[in-house]
Amino acid sequence: MISNDDYLMDIKDRDFLLEVAIGYTKSISLSIALKLNIPQLLQSGPKSCEELAKITNTHSENLYRLLRTLSTIGIFIEDEEKDGVFSNSRLSLLLTNTSNSSWINNIYLQSHPNVIKSFMYLEKTIETGESHGMTSQGFSSAWEMFELDTKLKSYFHNTMTCFTQDEINTILKYIDFNEFESVVDLGGSTGVLLKAIAKSKNGIKVRSFTNFDLPHVISQNKQDCEDDRYSDVSGDFFILDSIPKADCYTLKFILHMFNDDKVLSLLENLKRSIDKNGKVYIFDHIVQPKNTPSAPFYFDLQMILNFNGKERSVKEWKDVIDRSPFKINSIRVLSDNKRMSLIELSLK
């Protein structure tokens, strides 16, 4: 006879597996509510579905069913007395803050229709070993998709900047930039990392800070840094001799976007520019430990789908660096945030 404990466990397992199986209903429902700007529309106060449907040009009953579903998980609140009247909940109110320094940009990024759609091509990606998340949607790469959708592009770059702002103190804690003459941030996006190092006492002796990124990113950067040691330089780090010379390089959330062959080609290029006593700091996700929920495992699937990239374990980092002109001086799983690693390299 099945015990009561086994029975309860069975129900728990069944509910958990069902939750996993229908996870897409939540992300797609959220995605549509964001696309229709429902959180913003409710900022001025509660609204009925009829009003919302008129503004958003949607079907009022079906919109009601969407919002009713989201309100069961705390996104929006349906009025207890009046059916079909919604107001913002604590969570949906957070979704109205899309300023460029807010982590909410990441929610808009992850629930963007094109990002969700890319997962439809996971099977093809696993079957073929090629990234299909972007190409099967008609984009040559994720960068082209960002080029064509400026809103999505700003969600992406704002998310990255926001991550960097959260991590700057950790970076400053572990690296003494004053050991170096010149620091180049490869793929530095808005330049937030170097601007912060330049401002801190940890970067006081450095003579130059170069934020290096693709032309379409650099051309959008604000010229707001008053420190004349700082400059924005555009280029492509895969093009031979395009990397500015320096004795310190930072690569933050860069190598995870590329497969091992591309990482090796970037490091070969870097070898031609780095001072012989120079150091490279890789700040990236780390997948570990096994069998434990961890966001980088999810990002790893995004990487193969959308960038042909890879989130790496300690062993995978060691394997790829071993084949490059560099050696690992230290690899540190950051204690304040176990999802991140800081790897220091120098020439072999």
Ligand SMILES: C[S@@+](CC[C@H](N)C(=O)[O-])C[C@H]1O[C@@H](n2cnc3c(N)ncnc32)[C@H](O)[C@@H]1O
């Ligand atoms: C994931 S973002 C990381 C941005 C920044 N390092 C951070 O952590 O916030 C990757 C950056 O690499 C840049 N990038 C991609 N390919 C590049 C290339 N071939 N040459 C230079 N920059 C590149 C992208 O434009 C983007 O800004």
